[in-house]
Amino acid sequence: MGAGVGGLAAAMRLSAAGHHVTVLEKAGGPGGKMRTSPSDAGPIDIGPTVLTMRWVFEDLFRAAGTDLTDHVTLTEDTILARHWWHDGSTLDLFSDPEQSAKSVWGFAGSKGERQFRAFSNRARRLFEAFQGPMMETAQPSSMGLALRVLKTPRLIMDMAPLHTMMQSLARQFDDPRLRQLYGRYATYVGGSPFGAPALLSLIAHSEALGVWSIKGGMHALAQAMETVAQSMGVRFAYHQTVKSILTHDGKATGVQTADGNWMADCVVFNGDPAALAGGLLGQSTRRAVSKSSVEPRSLSAWVWGFQSTPNGPPLAHHNVFFGKNPKEEFDPLTQGKMPDDPTLYICAQDRGGGHIPTGPERFEIIMNGAPTHAQTATTKEKELCHQRTFHALKQHGLTFGPEPKVQALTTPADFNALFPGSQGSLYGRSPHGMTAGLKRPTARTRIRGLYLVGGGAHPGAGVPMATLSAMHVAGAIAQDQTSILPSRRTGMPGGMSTGSSPAE
Numbered sequence: 001m002g003a004g005v006g007g008l009a010a011a012m013r014l015s016a017a018g019h020h021v022t023v024l025e026k027a028g029g030p031g032g033k034m035r036t037s038p039s040d041a042g043p044i045d046i047g048p049t050v051l052t053m054r055w056v057f058e059d060l061f062r063a064a065g066t067d068l069t070d071h072v073t074l075t076e077d078t079i080l081a082r083h084w085w086h087d088g089s090t091l092d093l094f095s096d097p098e099q100s101a102k103s104v105w106g107f108a109g110s111k112g113e114r115q116f117r118a119f120s121n122r123a124r125r126l127f128e129a130f131q132g133p134m135m136e137t138a139q140p141s142s143m144g145l146a147l148r149v150l151k152t153p154r155l156i157m158d159m160a161p162l163h164t165m166m167q168s169l170a171r172q173f174d175d176p177r178l179r180q181l182y183g184r185y186a187t188y189v190g191g192s193p194f195g196a197p198a199l200l201s202l203i204a205h206s207e208a209l210g211v212w213s214i215k216g217g218m219h220a221l222a223q224a225m226e227t228v229a230q231s232m233g234v235r236f237a238y239h240q241t242v243k244s245i246l247t248h249d250g251k252a253t254g255v256q257t258a259d260g261n262w263m264a265d266c267v268v269f270n271g272d273p274a275a276l277a278g279g280l281l282g283q284s285t286r287r288a289v290s291k292s293s294v295e296p297r298s299l300s301a302w303v304w305g306f307q308s309t310p311n312g313p314p315l316a317h318h319n320v321f322f323g324k325n326p327k328e329e330f331d332p333l334t335q336g337k338m339p340d341d342p343t344l345y346i347c348a349q350d351r352g353g354g355h356i357p358t359g360p361e362r363f364e365i366i367m368n369g370a371p372t373h374a375q376t377a378t379t380k381e382k383e384l385c386h387q388r389t390f391h392a393l394k395q396h397g398l399t400f401g402p403e404p405k406v407q408a409l410t411t412p413a414d415f416n417a418l419f420p421g422s423q424g425s426l427y428g429r430s431p432h433g434m435t436a437g438l439k440r441p442t443a444r445t446r447i448r449g450l451y452l453v454g455g456g457a458h459p460g461a462g463v464p465m466a467t468l469s470a471m472h473v474a475g476a477i478a479q480d481q482t483s484i485l486p487s488r489r490t491g492m493p494g495g496m497s498t499g500s501s502p503a504e
């Protein structure tokens with residue numbers, strides 16, 4: 001259920017393992033949050049834009065018997081991101097760490113450079129220490145993590161378990177701009193640096209390892225995954241909203257859409273696991289995951305996608321325009337409000353690989369937003385977002401001609417409607433608190449034959465993580481196979497046995 005990156009990756013892995021797979025997706029095509037909106041210049045990415053951890057996709061395509069580079073054209077960005085502050089200062093970070101160190105030296109002096117190097121080393125140590133026992137482990141446990149830490153006791157200092165990310169950054173950087181820059185990485189998993197654990201500094205290292213642009217935009221990756229899955233025999237049925245998951249004797253036996261019942265030996269859910277806990281897929285699967293594994297919720301976003309001509313400072317592919325004060329940005333978000341002076345991320349899609357277009361180009365602008373129960377935003381809220389976004393950019397000297405209209409905006413309420421049960425949260429459960437990473441639901445649910453894949457499940461949100469979760473789901477299904485009915489069930493509506501199933 002669901003053709004987001006997690007669902008697509010699961011379909012590829014399960015098909016490679018010999019299962020007959022049918023993917024039912026409520027939207028008209030693959031990608032989920034990896035969405036686009038049309039423009040004269042071609043599709044505009046209005047979902048993820050920063051592709052990191054390339055090896056995760058290489059592994060996936062290899063497992064499917066093919067090569068990633070046969071399906072997508074990737075170019076490494078030399079500049080990871082260009083950052084802008086209100087005082088007029090700017091900082092580029094590079095894929096080459098030495099170039100980044102030089103850049104930080106020019107920006108914050110020799111002390112800033114030393115602190116940057118120390119922070120980068122710490123982020124690398126954390127990433128390397130937790131990649132195995134956390135991200136790549138199907139069922140991480142506090143015991144497993146404790147054993148890892150015991151092997152290298154210095155990790156305790158690196159983790160700073162009693163500190164939030166911002167508290168830890170305040171001890172590592174004298175320059176408040178560098179604290180603000182590195183604190184923003186908490187938002188990559190929908191957190192605030194004032195609530196996320198210091199451990200999440202490791203996200204900075206995943207980006208320092210390289211950022212890639214995909215020819216045709218990020219959505220080209222989802223399309224490539226769909227193409228490979230189809231070539232392996234996976235069937236895709238679009239405009240199929242699953243209304244409920246069918247169970248018998250406490251085991252998932254299929255799903256129901258408006259077209260009828262699709263029987264299966266097992267069901268993999270790629271939607272937000274909060275939809276299960278909220279009973280949106282039927283009462284019998286309400287207990288599939290605990291409430292505490294899906295709540296509290298992570299951040300949402302206000303997302304602009306448009307074509308226009310920029311005037312002002314020279315943009316790179318990925319740009320961050322910081323608000324004046326991070327506390328004044330994240331406090332309102334925690335209270336469910338839109339910040340007055342937000343930090344804005346701008347993807348200048350056509351500048352991937354260092355290309356500088358002449359004339360109108362495609363842009364995505366993201367402002368962090370609070371989760372919501374609403375299904376639509378009011379015109380007043382959209383206009384407020386317009387005013388705050390473009391006013392903040394004007395203060396940085398950046399204008400767009402023409403400015404987009406509110407029709408180019410996806411709101412937290414729109415995300416709630418697009419991804420049922422999510423409350424518009426884009427990254428599943430909140431990452432706040434030291435043990436948040438252990439609280440997400442894992443691939444195996446409490447209902448036999450019902451599994452989870454995607455950013456709402458372990459190891460969490462982001463395109464590489466959602467893709468990694470497919471490895472966990474394939475592993476869980478392989479382990480459970482002995483207890484799964486060997487008979488082939490139908491993947492066709494109507495319940496007739498025809499020899500194929502959503503995921504056996």
Ligand SMILES: Cc1cc2nc3c(=O)[nH]c(=O)nc-3n(C[C@H](O)[C@H](O)[C@H](O)COP(=O)(O)OP(=O)(O)OC[C@H]3O[C@@H](n4cnc5c(N)ncnc54)[C@H](O)[C@@H]3O)c2cc1C
Binds near residue numbers: 001026031240
């Ligand atoms: C604006 C934005 C920017 C982001 N930026 C980045 C970034 O730069 N880098 C990065 O790595 N990550 C980024 N992310 C996060 C990343 O996009 C997600 O973590 C990832 O794409 C989630 O994939 P998923 O497998 O969880 O599936 P989703 O994308 O959540 O897709 C789930 C699918 O399931 C379908 N579905 C749900 N319920 C049903 C049902 N009942 N019946 C049928 N189908 C159903 C939905 O329609 C959807 O297609 C961003 C996200 C957003 C929204």
